Amino acid sequence: MNDITSLSLTHTIIDLKDKKFSPQELNTAYLARIQKLNPKLNAYLHLNESSDKIPVAIKDLISVKDLPMTCGSRILEGYVPPYNATVVNKLASNGISIIGKTNLDEFAMGSSGENSAYSPAKNPWDTTKVPGGSSSGSAVAVSADLCAFALGTDTGGSIRQPASLCGVVGLKPSYGRVSRYGAQAMASSLDQIGPITKTVEDAKLVLSWIEGEDGQDNNVVSKSKIQSPPLKNLKGAKVGIPIEYFREGLDSEVEKVVKAAINKLKDLGAEVVEVSLPNTKYAVSVYYLIMASEVSSNLARYDGIRFGQDRSKFGPETKRRIMLGTFALSTGYFDDYFIKAAKVRTLIRNDFKEAFKKCDVIVGPVSPTVAWNIGKKTQDPLAMYLSDVYTIPSALAGLPGLSVPCGFASNLPVGLQILGQYMNDETVLSVGQQYQEATEWYKERPKT
Amino acid sequence: MAKIKIDHIAKLANLPLSSEEKELYEKQLSAILDYVEQVESADTKEVEPTFNVIESVNNLQKDQTVSGLTQDEALGNATNKKDGFIVSRGVFENE
Numbered sequence: 034m035n036d037i038t039s040l041s042l043t044h045t046i047i048d049l050k051d052k053k054f055s056p057q058e059l060n061t062a063y064l065a066r067i068q069k070l071n072p073k074l075n076a077y078l079h080l081n082e083s084s085d086k087i088p089v090a091i092k093d094l095i096s097v098k099d100l101p102m103t104c105g106s107r108i109l110e111g112y113v114p115p116y117n118a119t120v121v122n123k124l125a126s127n128g129i130s131i132i133g134k135t136n137l138d139e140f141a142m143g144s145s146g147e148n149s150a151y152s153p154a155k156n157p158w159d160t161t162k163v164p165g166g167s168s169s170g171s172a173v174a175v176s177a178d179l180c181a182f183a184l185g186t187d188t189g190g191s192i193r194q195p196a197s198l199c200g201v202v203g204l205k206p207s208y209g210r211v212s213r214y215g216a217q218a219m220a221s222s223l224d225q226i227g228p229i230t231k232t233v234e235d236a237k238l239v240l241s242w243i244e245g246e247d248g249q250d251n252n253v254v255s256k257s258k259i260q261s262p263p264l265k266n267l268k269g270a271k272v273g274i275p276i277e278y279f280r281e282g283l284d285s286e287v288e289k290v291v292k293a294a295i296n297k298l299k300d301l302g303a304e305v306v307e308v309s310l311p312n313t314k315y316a317v318s319v320y321y322l323i324m325a326s327e328v329s330s331n332l333a334r335y336d337g338i339r340f341g342q343d344r345s346k347f348g349p350e351t352k353r354r355i356m357l358g359t360f361a362l363s364t365g366y367f368d369d370y371f372i373k374a375a376k377v378r379t380l381i382r383n384d385f386k387e388a389f390k391k392c393d394v395i396v397g398p399v400s401p402t403v404a405w406n407i408g409k410k411t412q413d414p415l416a417m418y419l420s421d422v423y424t425i426p427s428a429l430a431g432l433p434g435l436s437v438p439c440g441f442a443s444n445l446p447v448g449l450q451i452l453g454q455y456m457n458d459e460t461v462l463s464v465g466q467q468y469q470e471a472t473e474w475y476k477e478r479p480k481t
Numbered sequence: 482m483a484k485i486k487i488d489h490i491a492k493l494a495n496l497p498l499s500s501e502e503k504e505l506y507e508k509q510l511s512a513i514l515d516y517v518e519q520v521e522s523a524d525t526k527e528v529e530p531t532f533n534v535i536e537s538v539n540n541l542q543k544d545q546t547v548s549g550l551t552q553d554e555a556l557g558n559a560t561n562k563k564d565g566f567i568v569s570r571g572v573f574e575n576e
Contacts, residue, residue: 115554209535222533248542252535318517329494336495338569340558345497352496356506357513359494360485370517375530377523382531414509415516431534455534 037062038178039478042235045087045181046128059181060084063132067179070481075154076173077133078103088132089124090180092171094141095226096215097121097131104217105139105149105167108335108346118215119247120184120226127242132180135170139348140332141191141219143167144420147411148350155407156199157479158445162404165195171229172199177481182239183229186213188220189320190399190424192227193436197399197448200438200477202465203229204236205424206244207456208431210259214249220327223320223428232475233437233465240458254456263459264393267467268302273392277313278423284402286442291398294439294449294468298396301471308388308395312380316426317418319381322361322374323429329358353414382430385452394464395452398423399436403445423450433458437465438474446477485510 037059040048048054064082071077078093079101091097094104096114098121103109121131138148146153146169154169156162157177164173168185172195175183185192187205196203204227211226218224228239245256264270274295279288299305332355337343347355361370388395400420410417427434432455436448449468453461469475487503487510498506552565561568 112558115550115557246540251540252533253540254535254537312523315520315523318520321513321517322520333495338559338561339567343497344495347496349502352498352502353506353509355494355496356485356487356490357510360490360510360514363490363493369521372530373520373523373525374517375532376525376528377520378531379528380523380525382534415513418513429531 038066040181041231042087042182043232043238049087056086060088060132063088063180067133070177070179073155073160074157074173074177075152076135076170076177076179078136078151078170080133081131084130084132086128086130087181089129090133090135090171090174090183091121091131092137092168092183092185093134094137094186094217095120095184097134100131100134102134103151105137105151106346106348106351107150108342108344110342112340114215116215119212119249120243121215123243135168135174135183137169138167139351140217140328141167141186141188142328142350142354144190144194144417145169145410146195147407148348150348153407156404157481158200159404161406162445163198163407165198165400165404167191168195168229172196172201172203175199175201175229175231176479178478182231182235184226184243185229186216186219186224186226187428188223189324189428190421192229193399193424193434193448193450194421196229196436197450198404198446200446200479201229201231202233202236202438202475203227203436204240204458204462205428205434206240206458207433209252209254210240210244210433210456210458212247212250212253214247218331220324221331222327223324233435233462233469236435237462237466259456261457261459263463265463266302267298267464270303270394270464271392272298272303272305273308273388273395274305275308275310275313275388275395275397277310278397282401282419282422283398284442287398287400287402287447290440290442290447291449295396297472298464298468301467306391308391310384310388310426312377312384313426315377316381316429317422319374319377320425320429321357321418322370323378325354325358326361326371327358329355329362350414378429381426385427385430385432389454393460397450399448399450403442403447427452431455433461435461435465437468438477439468439472440474485514
């Protein structure tokens with residue numbers, strides 16, 4: 034019954050071309066599955082029943098003209114964007130239509146989906162567990178076959194971590210690869226839009242659709258300036274293993290699964306080398322100071338006058354970060370907090386530059402644990418922040434990162450993180466692709 | 482290192498907070514600050530700050546006209562409108 038909805042994007046395109054089914058049949062099948070499963074999973078906040086092409090799910094902080102957008106917040110209740118984000122226009126010109134807007138942590142702030150003002154999305158592998166965040170609904174929708182693929186955003190791990198916890202593929206492209214025009218800004222020096230997909234080749238295809246300049250996001254690097262030849266073969270490729278990513282805090286079962294994945298890369302001909310990223314220990318602190326500062330500035334636009342409700346409608350985590358950022362930028366503290374963090378950010382970037390002298394990609398865990406129980410970390414913001422310890426450093430350096438399914442621990446999915454050099458997204462994707470072909474973990478789907 | 486003055490910061494952030502929220506945030510933000518203050522121990526002598534990883538500057542847009550939002554579209558989400566304008570609060574007292 035679920036044949037059509039279980040297809041990857043790439044296969045959906047082929048089958049549509051071969052007229053095995055029509056776009057109408059495809060959308061009918063997905064909508065039926067959504068009607069059946071969304072009440073349980075809460076992946077979608079809003080559906081577009083007039084979707085008539087290949088259906089994509091869009092994180093509800095990316096503007097789609099005439100569809101309500103909440104950013105997971107009460108402050109935007111009733112808001113309807115009058116224009117499309119660049120990525121939405123780019124998808125439309127490639128035969129894609131929006132089937133719905135997905136749940137998220139309010140303004141993309143969170144690692145579990147629980148900061149949504151519209152109750153959290155649930156992990157399809159076990160609905161008592163969090164799906165990860167902040168692109169929680171997008172990862173859930175892909176994992177439960179509620180869309181052909183989805184878009185999310187990643188600031189400190191918000192694509193890779195939910196992809197890992199839900200057992201799907203998630204790509205955070207290099208900073209500056211994809212225009213953010215029309216996406217609500219959280220932390221502008223970090224935010225990046227990227228695909229969450231059923232396979233690595235799907236992620237590669239979606240990136241090719243959405244990347245490139247649009248004249249609206251000054252940070253986008255021209256496609257013509259990107260020279261990033263894909264690694265054709267793992268044989269002889271050097272895979273760096275950061276010693277700091279396998280220390281205290283990493284769950285032993287997750288470690289076992291990730292190490293088995295690294296051994297698989299070795300079997301495929303890769304040479305494994307140890308690398309060190311010594312400033313990793315500062316990354317979460319640096320991230321929280323810089324991100325919160327940028328958040329406090331970006332969210333100042335919510336004045337309840339031109340659009341949206343008044344500022345009392347922000348949720349608790351959003352208020353907490355606005356307060357932290359305002360403090361870090363305030364007179365007397367700016368140099369000690371914001372500037373100091375920006376300098377340590379340089380050290381973190383330099384760590385990666387050094388490490389990449391010894392290897393083509395860096396590989397490790399995405400998340401220190403598998404999906405945890407709903408409610409477990411909500412009272413302890415710091416514990417929640419530390420769950421992004423492996424995705425934050427590369428975000429601060431603007432590097433591309435991919436999460437690929439690599440097995441299970443306690444019956445819950447584990448993702449392998451593959452990091453590449455700045456603007457070398459192709460190498461990351463090609464290593465992911467070769468791993469995927471050799472292991473096929475990506476074929477595992479939750480029983481829903 | 483620093484004790485966060487909740488009332489002052491809330492005012493700067495233009496955030497209306499209840500007394501319960503202030504109490505909670507004071508506690509939570511102190512714990513977060515205790516943690517993030519570890520950046521102090523990093524040696525950053527002669528290190529330039531990173532504000533953005535993009536190395537290019539002045540990535541300029543082509544000089545051409547493009548269509549924008551109509552007035553109706555631009556005003557569509559404002560709750561308080563008058564004669565094609567958005568009504569805002571007065572800047573000065575008594576307005």
